[in-house]
Amino acid sequence: MLGYFDVFPERCETELRTAYFPDGDDQTFPAGMYVFTEYYCSDLSCDCQRLLVKVLHNPSPESVPEEVATISYTWNESPDESWEFVISDVSNPFLDPFHRQAGYANELMDFWYHMVRHDHRYAERLKKHYAELRRFHGQSSEPVVHEEIPWPSVDAVIVDRKLRSRALHQLRKKELRKKRRESRRRK
Ligand SMILES: [Zn+2]
Numbered sequence: 040m041l042g043y044f045d046v047f048p049e050r051c052e053t054e055l056r057t058a059y060f061p062d063g064d065d066q067t068f069p070a071g072m073y074v075f076t077e078y079y080c081s082d083l084s085c086d087c088q089r090l091l092v093k094v095l096h097n098p099s100p101e102s103v104p105e106e107v108a109t110i111s112y113t114w115n116e117s118p119d120e121s122w123e124f125v126i127s128d129v130s131n132p133f134l135d136p137f138h139r140q141a142g143y144a145n146e147l148m149d150f151w152y153h154m155v156r157h158d159h160r161y162a163e164r165l166k167k168h169y170a171e172l173r174r175f176h177g178q179s180s181e182p183v184v185h186e187e188i189p190w191p192s193v194d195a196v197i198v199d200r201k202l203r204s205r206a207l208h209q210l211r212k213k214e215l216r217k218k219r220r221e222s223r224r225r226k
Contacts, residue, residue, distance in 0.1 A: 040078040043168045067146045071098040079169045083177040088115035108147045109138035
């Protein structure tokens with residue numbers, strides 16, 4: 040996965056989606072600025088049309104942005120085999136279990152998905168970014184290992200898609216087991 044705004048930093052000014060939540064009583068999310076960064080698959084042998092949205096929260100202009108959610112989404116109706124394996128029992132979009140997710144990550148994902156469905160220009164822009172990134176930085180052989188600083192990405196470790204699918208699957212099973220154990224303990 041390649042960061043669109045790492046490759047085209049000048050577009051941060053005009054094409055990076057942000058949302059600001061002011062202080063208030065009835066608050067689903069902590070107040071502040073939310074930045075929705077975009078990472079796309081640059082492997083030209085794959086047409087997953089997949090996007091990772093890493094959401095950063097910035098409580099105030101002076102604070103260091105913190106990663107609060109990573110959303111995985113595809114607008115492709117017929118994903119290839121390796122992704123089918125992953126998303127057959129997962130919703131689209133879903134929270135990537137490899138990344139840090141805040142307690143309100145689910146609500147944040149709903150907020151983002153609402154934007155995608157209702158803001159036609161935004162949805163189209165995401166597709167345009169995918170095409171653009173691949174046109175200029177697509178890899179036809181091994182995908183580039185992309186180091187994200189300062190938010191380490193799992194993609195930097197697992198570059199093989201099948202391996203990643205399997206790992207995702209294992210992780211979900213592990214989490215499920217953990218949840219079951221916890222609910223048993225409560226009884
Ligand atoms: Zn792909």
